[in-house]
Amino acid sequence: MKRELTLFPALLFQLLLTVLACTGCQSCSDSDPDTSGEEPKPEEGIHTYKAPLYWSVYEYCWLLEQKGVPAEQMDITEAEWDRIIDWVARDLKPYGYDMLCTDGFIPMIADDASGYMTRYGSMPLKKLVEKCRAKGLKLGIYDNPLWIHGADNIPVKGAEGVTFGDLKYKQGDTVLNPGESDRWFSWAVASHKGTREYIDGFFKHFADMGIHYIRMDFLSWYEDGQDRGMGKVGRGYGRDNYEQALKYICESAARYEVFTSLVMPHLYRNAELESRYGHMVRIVADTGNGGWAHFSDNDRRKSYGTWPNCMNMFDGFVYWSKVSGRSKVIMDGDFIRLNTFATDAEKESVISLQLLAGGPVTVADQYHSIGDNLRFYQNRELLALNEDRFAGKPLSGNLLDAKNQIWYGQLSDGNWIVGLFNRENSAQTRSVTFSELGIKGKCQVRDLWKHADEGEADRLEVRLEPHACKIVKLTGM
Known part of the structure; x- marks a missing residue:
């Protein structure tokens, strides 16, 4: 028993040397299959670009x-x-x-x-x-x-x-x-x-x-x-x-x-x-x-x-x-x-x-x-x-629903963008309550076409001329 215990560290050391010597060996890497997992599919993770x-x-x-x-x-x-x-x-x-x-x-x-x-x-x-x-x-x-x-x-x-x-x-x-x-x-x-x-x-x-x-x-x-x-x-x-x-x-x-x-x-x-x-x-x-x-x-x-x-x-x-x-x-x-x-x-x-x-x-x-x-x-x-x-997304994906003229979404910094559109040939009122979009409380409103701050609100209601829009950024939630 004492003899076996004495030999074990020596055998272990020799095995370690063999493994180290083999690392990167071409013959081994060619013959042994990679079992780490399947090769990634080319389509995985491709959606990393912004729109041009x-x-x-x-x-x-x-x-x-x-x-x-x-x-x-x-x-x-x-x-x-x-x-x-x-x-x-x-x-x-x-x-x-x-x-x-x-x-x-x-x-x-x-x-x-x-x-x-x-x-x-x-x-x-x-x-x-x-x-x-x-x-x-x-x-x-x-x-x-x-x-x-x-x-x-x-x-x-x-x-x-x-x-x-x-x-x-x-x-x-x-x-x-x-x-x-x-x-x-x-x-x-x-x-x-x-x-x-x-x-x-x-x-x-x-x-x-x-x-x-x-x-x-x-x-x-x-x-x-x-x-x-x-x-x-x-x-x-x-x-x-x-x-x-x-x-x-x-x-x-x-x-x-x-x-x-x-x-x-x-x-x-x-x-x-x-x-x-x-x-x-x-x-x-x-x-x-x-x-x-x-x-x-x-x-x-x-x-x-x-x-x-x-x-x-x-x-x-x-x-x-x-x-x-x-x-x-x-x-x-x-x-x-x-x-x-x-x-x-x-x-x-x-x-x-x-x-x-x-x-x-x-x-x-x-x-x-x-x-x-x-x-x-x-x-x-x-x-x-x-x-x-x-x-962003429309409030409705139904082509027959006027709510598809309201678009919204969240920026990466947590702020929100809301867009109200009027596709009609006459003036229209568009309104949305921020809670409908999942936004709690009041926000600071900034008009992105007028480049103007419009104060604090928890909803938007605007009279839009034919074919017009209003795009705002909401901050301070």
Whole structure:
């Protein structure tokens, strides 16, 4: 017994030396499985971004289209880009608008060995990135990692023996609309070998340029080949392919730290997939002519089961508020063209709702169409909501209930924001008692458009002119 007790410390010491020597050994780490837990899913914890503030080319291009200019002839000259960038840097960047973004319309050209987009019309993307960077701005890109721009014989990096052509539809693929052809786009089918690597190459391509915002469009056309306004518009690759594609997109976006904006999704099953895999989703039809119609009146009080689900911003934000919130997917109300609104009250309302709903403020006005409207984009007290990642809710999510014109929510510092809106064509009284919102006692009230303190109260009641709003901050609870 005495002999055994003497040997035990020596054996223990030898075992300890063996363990220390083995730490980090390649052969052991390769052969022994990691039992610490499953690898984190790429979609977990992705909702950490605030909504972007930026300028878009949308109005510039849309007006050309209305004039009948063919897409292949649309372009923005380098001199015009310089004027745009200088204007954004001077008048918008000091207020937090730190990015410019391309859109559709203008040809997206792949003209190098990568097969991915390198030019937007005549402008090389690398040059455009550098022009923006020189002014302290970023560049976002309108493109879709499921679109194939390059030639069929270009090899997919990381997928041996696979070319771009192999990613496209093949006879025998299961689709929802057999016999249909895809309009406008050559899609990469998620179930095909190499699509994962193609998507990863897409994100790496842009991230290497310094581009970390991708606005990807026509997702409904990929999922089921249906458009509520146009009917069948493609083969429709099915829910499983759509989810697999979004998984790949989410995985690579996380790897390269790219913000993903999902555009034209059907949002089936309460945006189940889009909320899980994307940072931001469109919840309204295209801006088009803009104005009060797109903000509040188009097909008012209606929602549809397919894209476009809502035809005006206000209904879109109300209806989809059920999936939004701090640390949740961001709702995108599409572009703002303040020059198309009739009154100052309307302009205050459209800016206010984006920020109360936690959405982006996307300026589509141009330096020569903005007029005297810059001041509405430059309200620092309201823009502070964006920096806080504030995402409020309507008092009612029912499109038929007038209480959806009352919005509220809590800032990260514990203070509250309350917004009263009047969507009607006549003056209306709006009122709310703070206790209805879960706020106890009286608060100090500050009007964020008037930039004025209004004393202490435990309720708000205000007579609003047509299309007007009142946005207040409550403190001192």
